[in-house]
Amino acid sequence: MTGSSPTDETLVADDRELVERVKGGDATAYDALVRRHLARAMRIARRLLGNVEDAEDLVQEAFMRALDRLGSFDTTRSFAPWFYKLLINTGLNARKARALRAAEPERGDAAWRGASPLEQTERKEIRERFAAALAALPPRQRLVVSMFEVDGLSTTEIAESLGISPETVRWHHHQARQTLRATLAALRS
Amino acid sequence: MFPRQPTPPEPERDRRLARAIRESEGPAPSAARLELLRVRIAAGTAAVLERRRERTWWEWTTHWARTEVALAAAASILAAVIGGAATIGRGEIIADTVAAMSASVSTSRAPVDSVVTRALAVGASSEQVMNALVGPANGEWLLGEAVAR
Numbered sequence: 001m002t003g004s005s006p007t008d009e010t011l012v013a014d015d016r017e018l019v020e021r022v023k024g025g026d027a028t029a030y031d032a033l034v035r036r037h038l039a040r041a042m043r044i045a046r047r048l049l050g051n052v053e054d055a056e057d058l059v060q061e062a063f064m065r066a067l068d069r070l071g072s073f074d075t076t077r078s079f080a081p082w083f084y085k086l087l088i089n090t091g092l093n094a095r096k097a098r099a100l101r102a103a104e105p106e107r108g109d110a111a112w113r114g115a116s117p118l119e120q121t122e123r124k125e126i127r128e129r130f131a132a133a134l135a136a137l138p139p140r141q142r143l144v145v146s147m148f149e150v151d152g153l154s155t156t157e158i159a160e161s162l163g164i165s166p167e168t169v170r171w172h173h174h175q176a177r178q179t180l181r182a183t184l185a186a187l188r189s
Numbered sequence: 190m191f192p193r194q195p196t197p198p199e200p201e202r203d204r205r206l207a208r209a210i211r212e213s214e215g216p217a218p219s220a221a222r223l224e225l226l227r228v229r230i231a232a233g234t235a236a237v238l239e240r241r242r243e244r245t246w247w248e249w250t251t252h253w254a255r256t257e258v259a260l261a262a263a264a265s266i267l268a269a270v271i272g273g274a275a276t277i278g279r280g281e282i283i284a285d286t287v288a289a290m291s292a293s294v295s296t297s298r299a300p301v302d303s304v305v306t307r308a309l310a311v312g313a314s315s316e317q318v319m320n321a322l323v324g325p326a327n328g329e330w331l332l333g334e335a336v337a338r
Contacts, residue, residue, distance in 0.1 A: 025238050027231070030234045031231050031234065035227060038227055038230075042217070042218055042223065043217065046214065060226065060233065063234075064230070064233050064237065067233075067234060067237055127212050130212075130213050134210060145206075146214075150211055150214075152202075155199060166196075170197070173200060177206065180206055180210075181203070184205065184209055
């Protein structure tokens with residue numbers, strides 16, 4: 001995921017074991033936890049805040065807060081949903097509290113480099129219209145569908161992260177998916 | 190009571206939808222960028238854990254300092270009480286000793302005086318008086334005394 005390679009020990013250890021070690025003051029164990037959750041945390045943060053710089057600040061702040069609160073964390077529970085809940089709540093507060101930098105137009109143009117100018121224009125239009133449909137979703141639906149489809153979290157993990165029931169997550173996911181599938185079908189036809 | 194509903198299975202993941210969402214969100218931050226962020230977090234982590242270690246040491250010290258102060262105060266009081274008692278005791282012992290010695294001196298003078306007085310009255314020599322009081326100069330006085338009796 002990142003440049004340097006973690007030790008075998010930290011790769012093998014599960015989140016719970018790492019958390020226990022961090023509680024004992026082991027900084028490398030926390031580094032292993034960070035490596036494990038950094039990319040996903042960045043995606044969620046960027047989805048919440050709309051740009052990479054704010055997302056990086058948010059992720060750093062969330063990891064620092066998590067470290068601060070790890071002493072009271074119940075290790076019988078899973079670390080990931082607990083951490084993502086902290087991240088999301090911090091992100092929602094940050095969004096309210098400060099004026100965000102304008103979202104930069106970062107797009108995956110590399111994937112389209114082999115296409116003709118006409119195809120590139122068409123795909124760009126499709127992408128923008130899909131992005132508009134995604135942005136038009138209620139915030140919670142947008143977050144649920146992205147966390148499920150892109151980040152690969154389970155409905156239970158998303159429920160824990162957002163502090164709602166798994167049934168509500170499923171309902172939001174279903175609604176969002178219906179809307180986005182309809183948009184995609186319309187765009188492709 | 191209603192029977193508990195079984196948990197419904199997870200919805201199928203839609204790869205096309207996932208790809209479309211990813212593309213609309215833009216490319217993921219580069220590995221180098223993530224590594225820089227990780228290093229920032231690692232530096233913060235080290236600082237926090239170091240502060241926590243210092244705080245733990247200090248809190249431990251201050252926590253035990255209270256107990257130590259209480260123990261020291263208790264020990265001082267105890268020492269004062271025991272020391273006082275010992276001083277008082279010592280004073281009493283000294284006083285008792287002095288009194289006893291005075292008494293023994295005052296009571297033992299009479300027998301000595303009476304022995305000396307009587308010896309002098311019967312015309313005994315000073316050697317005889319000394320022999321009667323502390324024993325004869327040679328070591329056979331005890332045998333002599335025993336045979337005499």
